[in-house]
Amino acid sequence: MPVGDSHSSINVIGSSEAFRQLLRLVEKVAPSQQSLLICGPTGCGKEVIAQLVHQRSKNPSAPFIDLNCGAIPEHLVEAELFGHVRGAFTGASGDRRGHLEMVGSGTLFLDEIGEMPLSVQPKLLRALETRTFRPIGSSDVRHFKGRVVAATHRNLLTQVKSGVFREDLYYRLGVITLDIPALNQRKEDIPALIEYFASLQTHRLVFNAHAMSHLQQYPWPGNVRELRNLVDRLAALSDTHLITREVLDTFMPTAQLEVKLSADLLADAMLALPGGDKLEAVEQLLIERALQRTTGNKTAAAQLLGISRKSVERRIHGRMDKRPIALQHLQTGIRLMQSAAYHEAIADLQKGLQLLVGITLDEEVRQLHYNLYRQLSLSYQILHGWLSHDALKYHNDAISLGKKTGDESELAGLFFWRWSAQLMALELPHVRTLAQELLQHGQTEKTALIWGEAHIALASTLFWLGDNQEVLTCLVRSKLLNSSAEYTDQQGLDLFGMALTLEGLASFQRGKFKRAKEIAKKLELRGHDETLIVFHRVISLRGAAWLACLFEDRDRLGPLTHALEIQTQQYGFAFYQGLGKVLKGCYLLMQHDYVQAEQHMIDGFDTHLFSEGGKLFHSFHAWKRGELLLLSGQPQQCDILISQALDLAFKHQERAYLSELMIIQARAKWALSDATGAEQGFRCAIATAQALGIVPAQIAATHELASLLAQTKRKPEAITLLSSILKSIDSQGSHPIVSRATQLLAELEQPN
Incomplete structure (x- = not known):
C-alpha cells in the first residue's frame, strides 16, 4: 500500500469561501488524535485532504499509510489491517505486520471505508475503541498508536439503514466529519486549479478568457480529477498551446450537451426521431405533450394545438389499430430469437417499434415499447457484445420505460444487463456495487430468477477481482448448481452454464484440478447438446475451451475452438466469435504456429x-500473447506488452490473471539477460499468487524461480522452494505445470 512522504509539501489549491472554510476546519482538527471521516464525491480530493491533515498533525514525520478498502479481496482486508503469523491461513508462509502496526504513531488512511466487508467492521471498531488488536492466528496483543482517517463518496447513513455498514463504527469514525465541496460548488477556484495543473505539464498551455469562462460554467461531474485529466489531455494532444473555446469543444462533451433553442436545432431534433415517418412522429409528440399539459382534456389540448377536438380524436383513434400488429412483430421477434435468428428478429422488432410511432403512450403501448426495447437490446448484446452501441441505446430506452411501468422484477433484469456492460468496461469497483445492489433486489423480490442473476453478477465480479474462494462460496449460496434443473431467464441468459463455467475457473485457480476437469467435461457435453438453444451451447463451449486452454489440453482445445468458431460464425455472435479466435490462437500457439496464433x-x-x-x-489475452512473443524470440516486445497490461490491471483493480502477467514479464527479463529483475519478478509473482490463493500461478512462478536459482548455483534453495510448493497441493487431477515442477525437482535432487 502507498506510504506517503511525510516531508513532501501538499499542494492545496483554492481560495473560495467553501474551500477556505474546509481548510480552517482542517487546521483546527489536525492536531488532535480523534478519528476523522472525510466525505465528498468521487474526484474531489479526499486523499489530498487526508494528507494535509497528516501534515498538520502532531506527528507529520510519522508514516502516512493508505489502504483502499474496495481495492483488495474481502478475505485479504483483515490480513492487511491486522497482519498475520505464519500458518494462520493458506498462503501465510511467514509473519507479516499489518497496517495498524506499521503506521506507528502516524496516520492510517482508510479510503472508500464504505466498501469495507461487514465481517471486518466490528474488528476495526474494537481496535479503535481499545487501541489494541491481534494479528490473525496470534494470541499476542499489539497496540495501535496512530490515528485513523477514513474517506467515502457514499452516504454512510444510508448504508447503515440498509444494514451494510455498522452504526457503531459510523459514529466511531465520524467523531469529526470533513465535507469536501464538489468542484461546481467552488467554481471560483477553477482558474487557479487550471493554472496549477498546467504548470505541471511539459508543454506550455495558455487558456484565453472565453475558454476559462466556459470551464467555469461546466458542471464537472468528475470534480477536480476530471479537470486534471482534461488539462493532461490538452497538454498531450492539443496542436496548439493557446487553448480557446474552439479547442475545448474537441476535448469536452459540453458542445453536445448544450441546449440552444433555435429553429435549426429543433428541426434537427425532429429529424432524429425514431421511425420512418418523421412528420407523423412530430405530430404525435405535439398531441401527447398537449394532452399532458391539459391533464388529458382533449378540448383544451385541441385549443393549444390550434385544431378542433374532433381532429385530435381522429388522429388518436387512427393509430389504435396498429397495436395488434406491433404485438405480432414482438411475438415473431421473440420466436426468431429462440431459434437464434437474431438478425431477422431485430428486423421484426424494429418494425413493431415503427408501428407504435404516433400512438399515445398509455400503459398498454408503454409495455409494448418496453418489451420491444428489451428484446432489441438483448439481440444486439448477443450478436455484438455487452458494449454494443445499439444494445446500450435500446437498453437505456427500456430502463426509462421500465421505471414507469413499475415492474421491479423486469427492472432487476435490466440492471443485470447494466452490470454486464460495466463489467466489460472493467469498472470493477462500480461493478461490485451494482452486483451488491442486484443481490439486494434478489433478497427483496425472492424469485429464483433474480436471485440467480444477482449471484452470477457477484460471482463474476469476484472472479475478475481475483477472489476465487468467494466465487465458490457465492455459487454455493446461489444454489444454482444444486439441482439438475437448469435456470434460464426470460432474457435468454444461460445462468446454469455461466455458473458452471465460474465454478470451473475458480476451482482451477484454487488448485482443485480434479473438480475443474469434471466441470470441463460437463461443459463440453452441454456444448454439443442439440436439445439446448444455440446461445447456451456457445456459452458452454466457451467455458470448456477456456478450461482446456488453462489445462494446456491441446487435444480438447482444438475441436472445442473449431466448434465454437462454427457456431459463432453461423449465427453471427461477433463477441463470442472474438473470444473463440483468442482461444484458437492459444491452440495454434501450442502447435507452434506462431504467425497464425498471433493473427x-x-x-x-x-x-x-x-x-x-x-x-x-x-x-x-496479454498473458497468452506475451507467451507467444517469448516463444517466438521477441522478449523486448513481450516486456512492453506486459508492462502495458499490468498498468491496465492495476488501474482497474483486475487481478484474475495478475500473477500470470508477472510471471511472463519476469521470463521476458530473464530472456533479456536481466537475471536480477527476473528473480524479483518471480518472487513478486509468488507473493501475489499466495495472497490471492491462486495455486497454478504459485507453482508456475516457483518452477521458473527454481530454474533460475539452479542456473545461478543456488540449487539447495531451488530444491527447498519446489519441495514446499509440491507438498502443499492436491495431486488429484493434476496439471502439466505440476508435472514439470515435479520433474525439475527430481533432476535437481540427483547427485552431480
Missing part, C-alpha cells in the same frame, strides 16, 4: 472485443 489473438481481441470498448479479457 488470431490480435483479430479476436482487437476486432471483436476491444473495438466495442471491452477490456474484460485484456489480461488473459
Whole structure:
C-alpha cells in the first residue's frame, strides 16, 4: 500500500469561501488524535485532504499509510489491517505486520471505508475503541498508536439503514466529519486549479478568457480529477498551446450537451426521431405533450394545438389499430430469437417499434415499447457484445420505460444487463456495487430468477477481482448448481452454464484440478447438446475451451475452438466469435504456429472485443500473447506488452490473471539477460499468487524461480522452494505445470 512522504509539501489549491472554510476546519482538527471521516464525491480530493491533515498533525514525520478498502479481496482486508503469523491461513508462509502496526504513531488512511466487508467492521471498531488488536492466528496483543482517517463518496447513513455498514463504527469514525465541496460548488477556484495543473505539464498551455469562462460554467461531474485529466489531455494532444473555446469543444462533451433553442436545432431534433415517418412522429409528440399539459382534456389540448377536438380524436383513434400488429412483430421477434435468428428478429422488432410511432403512450403501448426495447437490446448484446452501441441505446430506452411501468422484477433484469456492460468496461469497483445492489433486489423480490442473476453478477465480479474462494462460496449460496434443473431467464441468459463455467475457473485457480476437469467435461457435453438453444451451447463451449486452454489440453482445445468458431460464425455472435479466435490462437500457439496464433489473438481481441470498448479479457489475452512473443524470440516486445497490461490491471483493480502477467514479464527479463529483475519478478509473482490463493500461478512462478536459482548455483534453495510448493497441493487431477515442477525437482535432487 502507498506510504506517503511525510516531508513532501501538499499542494492545496483554492481560495473560495467553501474551500477556505474546509481548510480552517482542517487546521483546527489536525492536531488532535480523534478519528476523522472525510466525505465528498468521487474526484474531489479526499486523499489530498487526508494528507494535509497528516501534515498538520502532531506527528507529520510519522508514516502516512493508505489502504483502499474496495481495492483488495474481502478475505485479504483483515490480513492487511491486522497482519498475520505464519500458518494462520493458506498462503501465510511467514509473519507479516499489518497496517495498524506499521503506521506507528502516524496516520492510517482508510479510503472508500464504505466498501469495507461487514465481517471486518466490528474488528476495526474494537481496535479503535481499545487501541489494541491481534494479528490473525496470534494470541499476542499489539497496540495501535496512530490515528485513523477514513474517506467515502457514499452516504454512510444510508448504508447503515440498509444494514451494510455498522452504526457503531459510523459514529466511531465520524467523531469529526470533513465535507469536501464538489468542484461546481467552488467554481471560483477553477482558474487557479487550471493554472496549477498546467504548470505541471511539459508543454506550455495558455487558456484565453472565453475558454476559462466556459470551464467555469461546466458542471464537472468528475470534480477536480476530471479537470486534471482534461488539462493532461490538452497538454498531450492539443496542436496548439493557446487553448480557446474552439479547442475545448474537441476535448469536452459540453458542445453536445448544450441546449440552444433555435429553429435549426429543433428541426434537427425532429429529424432524429425514431421511425420512418418523421412528420407523423412530430405530430404525435405535439398531441401527447398537449394532452399532458391539459391533464388529458382533449378540448383544451385541441385549443393549444390550434385544431378542433374532433381532429385530435381522429388522429388518436387512427393509430389504435396498429397495436395488434406491433404485438405480432414482438411475438415473431421473440420466436426468431429462440431459434437464434437474431438478425431477422431485430428486423421484426424494429418494425413493431415503427408501428407504435404516433400512438399515445398509455400503459398498454408503454409495455409494448418496453418489451420491444428489451428484446432489441438483448439481440444486439448477443450478436455484438455487452458494449454494443445499439444494445446500450435500446437498453437505456427500456430502463426509462421500465421505471414507469413499475415492474421491479423486469427492472432487476435490466440492471443485470447494466452490470454486464460495466463489467466489460472493467469498472470493477462500480461493478461490485451494482452486483451488491442486484443481490439486494434478489433478497427483496425472492424469485429464483433474480436471485440467480444477482449471484452470477457477484460471482463474476469476484472472479475478475481475483477472489476465487468467494466465487465458490457465492455459487454455493446461489444454489444454482444444486439441482439438475437448469435456470434460464426470460432474457435468454444461460445462468446454469455461466455458473458452471465460474465454478470451473475458480476451482482451477484454487488448485482443485480434479473438480475443474469434471466441470470441463460437463461443459463440453452441454456444448454439443442439440436439445439446448444455440446461445447456451456457445456459452458452454466457451467455458470448456477456456478450461482446456488453462489445462494446456491441446487435444480438447482444438475441436472445442473449431466448434465454437462454427457456431459463432453461423449465427453471427461477433463477441463470442472474438473470444473463440483468442482461444484458437492459444491452440495454434501450442502447435507452434506462431504467425497464425498471433493473427488470431490480435483479430479476436482487437476486432471483436476491444473495438466495442471491452477490456474484460485484456489480461488473459496479454498473458497468452506475451507467451507467444517469448516463444517466438521477441522478449523486448513481450516486456512492453506486459508492462502495458499490468498498468491496465492495476488501474482497474483486475487481478484474475495478475500473477500470470508477472510471471511472463519476469521470463521476458530473464530472456533479456536481466537475471536480477527476473528473480524479483518471480518472487513478486509468488507473493501475489499466495495472497490471492491462486495455486497454478504459485507453482508456475516457483518452477521458473527454481530454474533460475539452479542456473545461478543456488540449487539447495531451488530444491527447498519446489519441495514446499509440491507438498502443499492436491495431486488429484493434476496439471502439466505440476508435472514439470515435479520433474525439475527430481533432476535437481540427483547427485552431480
